[in-house]
Amino acid sequence: MIEVENLTKAYGQVTAVDHVSFSVNKGEILGFLGPNGAGKTTTMRILTGYMPASSGTARVAGFDVFGDSMEVRRHIGYLPEAPPVYPDMSVAAYLDFVLRIKNVAADKRPARIDDALAKTSLGDKRKTLIKHLSRGYKQRVGLAQALVHDPDVIVLDEPTVGLDPKQIIEVRHLIKNLAGSHTIILSTHILPEVSMTCDRVVIINKGKIAAVDTPLNLTTQLKSGQRIQVEAQAPQEALQDLLSGIPGASRVQLDSSRGEGHVVATVEAAPGQDLRSVVASKIVARGWPLFELRGVSMSLEDIFLELTTDEAAQPQPPSPAAN
Amino acid sequence: MRGLYAIYRKELGQYFVSPVAYVLVGLFLVITGHFFTVYVVNYATEDQPDAPTWVLRAVLQLFALVFLFLLPMVTMSSYAEEKKRGTLELLMTSPITELQIVLGKFFAAMTLFAAMLLPTALSIGYMWMHSTPAPPFRMVLGGYLGALLFGGALLSLGTFLSSLTENQIIAAVMTFAAFLLLWAIDFGVQAAGGTAGQVLQYLSVINHYDDFTRGIIDTAGVTYYVSFIVLFIFLTVRSVDSMRWRRA
Numbered sequence: 036m037i038e039v040e041n042l043t044k045a046y047g048q049v050t051a052v053d054h055v056s057f058s059v060n061k062g063e064i065l066g067f068l069g070p071n072g073a074g075k076t077t078t079m080r081i082l083t084g085y086m087p088a089s090s091g092t093a094r095v096a097g098f099d100v101f102g103d104s105m106e107v108r109r110h111i112g113y114l115p116e117a118p119p120v121y122p123d124m125s126v127a128a129y130l131d132f133v134l135r136i137k138n139v140a141a142d143k144r145p146a147r148i149d150d151a152l153a154k155t156s157l158g159d160k161r162k163t164l165i166k167h168l169s170r171g172y173k174q175r176v177g178l179a180q181a182l183v184h185d186p187d188v189i190v191l192d193e194p195t196v197g198l199d200p201k202q203i204i205e206v207r208h209l210i211k212n213l214a215g216s217h218t219i220i221l222s223t224h225i226l227p228e229v230s231m232t233c234d235r236v237v238i239i240n241k242g243k244i245a246a247v248d249t250p251l252n253l254t255t256q257l258k259s260g261q262r263i264q265v266e267a268q269a270p271q272e273a274l275q276d277l278l279s280g281i282p283g284a285s286r287v288q289l290d291s292s293r294g295e296g297h298v299v300a301t302v303e304a305a306p307g308q309d310l311r312s313v314v315a316s317k318i319v320a321r322g323w324p325l326f327e328l329r330g331v332s333m334s335l336e337d338i339f340l341e342l343t344t345d346e347a348a349q350p351q352p353p354s355p356a357a358n
Numbered sequence: 359m360r361g362l363y364a365i366y367r368k369e370l371g372q373y374f375v376s377p378v379a380y381v382l383v384g385l386f387l388v389i390t391g392h393f394f395t396v397y398v399v400n401y402a403t404e405d406q407p408d409a410p411t412w413v414l415r416a417v418l419q420l421f422a423l424v425f426l427f428l429l430p431m432v433t434m435s436s437y438a439e440e441k442k443r444g445t446l447e448l449l450m451t452s453p454i455t456e457l458q459i460v461l462g463k464f465f466a467a468m469t470l471f472a473a474m475l476l477p478t479a480l481s482i483g484y485m486w487m488h489s490t491p492a493p494p495f496r497m498v499l500g501g502y503l504g505a506l507l508f509g510g511a512l513l514s515l516g517t518f519l520s521s522l523t524e525n526q527i528i529a530a531v532m533t534f535a536a537f538l539l540l541w542a543i544d545f546g547v548q549a550a551g552g553t554a555g556q557v558l559q560y561l562s563v564i565n566h567y568d569d570f571t572r573g574i575i576d577t578a579g580v581t582y583y584v585s586f587i588v589l590f591i592f593l594t595v596r597s598v599d600s601m602r603w604r605r606a
Contacts, residue, residue, distance in 0.1 A: 083451040086602045108453040119448035121368070123375045135364035136452040180448070 036061040036188060036218040037082070042091035044077050044242075051077040053242035054091065059235075062215045066233030066250075067222035068339060074242040075222040076116060079190050082220070083113045096187050109138065112186035116193055118177025122166035126157055126176055129165060130183050137184040151183040154209060170197045178206065182213065189213065191221040195228060207232050226339060238339060263302045263311055266327040267318050271298050277317055283308045297326065361454030365462025366469075369436075373470050378435075382428055386474045393420050394481055410489035411497065414482065418501040418571040421478075422564060425509055426541065430533035432470055433516030436463050437598070438526040446601065456598045460517070460591055467513045468506075475505060496573035504570020507583035511563060512537060514590035521597040540564070 037059040044052040052074045059065045067075045080086045082093055084104040093100040096110040121129055127148055134144045152158050155175045160168065165176060174197050181189055194210070195203045210232050213219060223229060229236050230250040238246040238253075246253060267274065271289050278287045278300055286303040293299060304310045311328060318325050373379040397413045406412060440446040449459055479502065486492050515536055520529040540563045559565050563586070566579040 080447075085447055085451045105453050105455075108451055111451065113448075113451050115444055115447050117444045119443065119445040121372070121443070121445060123372060124368075132364055132368055133448070133452075136361050136449065136454050138360055138453055 036063075036096060037065075037220070038092075038094045039078075039082070040092050042078065042081060042093055043089045044074075044081060044086070045089045050242050052081070052088070055239070055242070055244055056091075057237050057244065057247055059218055059220060061218055063234045064210065064214045064219045064221070064232055066229040066236045067220060067239060068224065068226070068229050068236055069222075069239035069245075070224065072241075073239045075239060076192055078239075079113070079115075079192050079220070079222060082107075083111050083190055084108045110187045112181035112184060112189045114177045114181040114189075114191045114194055116196075118173050119180070120165045120173055120176055123164065125162050125164055126152070126168075126179075127161045129176065130179060133180045133183055137186075139184050147183050147185065150185075151179040154182065155179040156205065171199060171202050174198055175202070175206075178209070182217070186217070188218045188220070191219065193223055194221055195223070195225065203228075262331045263304065263314055264299065264327070264329055264331050265302070265314055265318065265325070266293070266297055266299045267323045267325050268296045269298055269318070269321070269323040273321075274298055274300060274318075274323070277321065278302050278314065281310060281313055281317065284310060284314075301331070361452070362458040362462045362465075365449075365454070365459055366466050369463050369466030370469055373432075373466065378431070379470055379473070382431060382470070383474045383477075386424055386428055387477055389424055390417065390420060390478055391481065393417065394478075398485070408491070410485055410491065411493040413485065414493045414497055414501065415571055417478075417482065418505065419568075421501075421505050422508065422567055425505075425512055426534070426537045428474075429471070429509060429512045430516055430530045430537065432467050433513055433520045433533060434526045434530035435520070436467070436517055437521040438524050438529055441524045441601075446598075450598075450602065456595045460594045460598060464514065464517055464591060464594075467517065468510060471509050471513060472506070475502065475509075494573050496575065497571070500570040500573045500575045503575060504567045504579070507570070507580065508563065508567040511583050511586040511590075514587040514594075518590045518594045518597065521594050 039058065040056050042052055042055045043050065055074070055078060057065075067078070069075050077086075081088050082095060082100060084100055084107050087101055095107045098106040098110070100107050121132075124132065130148045130151055131144055134147055139147060152161060155178050157172070157175055157179060160172060160176075165173060168176065174194075178191070178194060181191065191210070195206050198206060207228065210219060210221065214234070221228075221233070233250060235247065235249050236253060237244060265278075271291055275287055275289055278284055281302070283305045284302050285305065286301075288301045290299045291297070302310065302314060309330075311330060315325060315328055394413070394417050397416050401409045401412055437446070440449070450456075482498060482501075486495070486498055516529075516533040519532045519536060520526075523529050523532070543558055544562045544564045546558050560578075560582070566582050569576070569579055
């Protein structure tokens, strides 16, 4: 449904989107995950026909985004970062306006409005002026306009921002229900959102794609053995030296808060290396009691941080129990 | 066409939902009404054989002055608000062309402008029907046609300037300054002579209106205003399109 090839967008010296390629199948939900400024919004703006790319191609529903912009726009519903609403209109009037500019015939409009209001639970706000709505409701109106004309493709830029937890769950349900009959791209930096709603994830950083895969694959890809957690009774510094000295080991972190001389260490191994047996035998060889040894799979958050953090500035690896 | 009409409807709705439309129409009618009365009272009672014609001409000239002040406020928020609210992104990712957006907004501004002018036709019309000697009908017709064209030209310029900025106030100030500049060209006409003077005379926005108020309805004037409007509509379309190239 969507094919993006080597898409590039440069503003003078800055390359916002750098040879990005990915595709989205019909009925799929694709998540766009990345830090702020990664190029998510720019990519979406190119897909929706708002701005042209510097080079590369993008096709939506078979139409070229640059050459056939009008056709593409007929097939797309778009929610930008801020919901594009007119404060002085009522919700229903606004949706009617959107239907008109999306070229939907008059006889079809009332039903479409009812449908969109129902899906976004805005039924009782039909006649309310948008300026009188809270932020969460405004966001829902934004969502409603993205799907009111029943487009093949729906592009959502941070759809759950500003919503309370209950509304967030409702929106995620809505998105999941829309899949199948609609193709959806959504961008976010809320990681659980991606694991919960998306079929596949594109991790993007500084305009370049860092990873494309299913959330499941991404989290189990770096399998147990890649990060090891070990609990031993040992002097902290000696243990640190021992573990750091193992070839392929990196980012050794120690934590002696468990008391009684117990030290918990996490060791990260180079990709593909399983250091569990090496760690075990070295600790035992020194005569230190070994209490626990296990592989820890990285959460999506860890992977995200790993893939999007500069080498120069390493943050503390989050505790394996997080998330 | 559906898109153009949708934009037109929305713009017009926005004008009349806010106090803007009412204030502008009200101000225009109060000012012109006041001076109309003053002129009639002062000059119709004197032994001026041509008083009605004189009054009509004076009112029509007054129109031009009032347009200068009020019309920038009609167009100032056309694009500024859309950009600030992010709704321009909605319009530009929908299957409508920039031309439809620009024309929809322009026609809405013209409609508001016509709503301003229309009530004055009542008093002018009344005067025309009940005075002797009545001013020539050509003058009434020319006056209103000229006003529409002249106002349309000013609105098209104001629309263009509004599309250049996100700030309403800047748009209004720029537009007002532009109008003043155009008026200044007219002074240049009087100062210069010969060919330069003639060129300036053709270019002067006020000058053609002046002819209309004398009852001279000629194609040169109409062509001038229509070309002016087309030029600035075109420039506005380009300006709107250029927003696609701006930094996110």
